[in-house]
Amino acid sequence: MIKGRVHSIQSLGTVDGPGVRFVVFFQGCPLRCKCCHNPDTWDFEGGTKYSAEDIVKKASRYREYFKDKGGITLSGGEPLLQAEFAEEIFRLCCLEGINTCLDTSGILLDGKVKELLSLTDRVLLDIKYTNEKDYEENVGCSLSGVLEFLSYLNEKKIPTTLRQVIIPTVNDTEENIMALKKIRDTHPCVDKVELLPFKKICQTKYDQMEIPFPFGDMPTPSREKMAFLEKMLNE
Numbered sequence: 001m002i003k004g005r006v007h008s009i010q011s012l013g014t015v016d017g018p019g020v021r022f023v024v025f026f027q028g029c030p031l032r033c034k035c036c037h038n039p040d041t042w043d044f045e046g047g048t049k050y051s052a053e054d055i056v057k058k059a060s061r062y063r064e065y066f067k068d069k070g071g072i073t074l075s076g077g078e079p080l081l082q083a084e085f086a087e088e089i090f091r092l093c094c095l096e097g098i099n100t101c102l103d104t105s106g107i108l109l110d111g112k113v114k115e116l117l118s119l120t121d122r123v124l125l126d127i128k129y130t131n132e133k134d135y136e137e138n139v140g141c142s143l144s145g146v147l148e149f150l151s152y153l154n155e156k157k158i159p160t161t162l163r164q165v166i167i168p169t170v171n172d173t174e175e176n177i178m179a180l181k182k183i184r185d186t187h188p189c190v191d192k193v194e195l196l197p198f199k200k201i202c203q204t205k206y207d208q209m210e211i212p213f214p215f216g217d218m219p220t221p222s223r224e225k226m227a228f229l230e231k232m233l234n235e
Contacts, residue, residue: 005028007025035167041076124161
């Protein structure tokens, strides 16, 4: 029986994929994004152990809320680091007819991840920035690996939503939006792009953990700026 480490579970999520979702936040992440809202998911030894059967049994209780579009979403942390556990969850979901969605930063692409993706109905892919410099400085990995992951999704025709958190003075530029637009337009698997405003509701977590929030001094983008960038993206 495969078991994995889970940080938390949200039973009726509405922003983690299409419809109403049963969202499982995996424990463990190797990235150190300066805008991270979940530093409490970083520790690979934290969380609670669950079996795949436990997770799917819990998710099944909410099937009446899923209707046609809803289902289960695996998020994090970074679920790709527990690909075998995630795959078993999705395999059981497929047997139960539950829609599967994977929320990931796309930092890993190996045999186990490819098996997981073969059972994935939709991917929510974080494209945090659109150049190598920003990725290296603010995330701790390369953009090239993420684009390789996206290319594989495109090859397999897996429906994909691109997501990007807009951070004033960092990536709230026309140059970034045009680059993101190009990434979308050159990958037909991408049928949706979501621009999300940077927020600092996670500051209390950093304070409790007694670690600095690197982007704690960054402002939240205005509604006008978000609307401007959205318009540019969709023109």
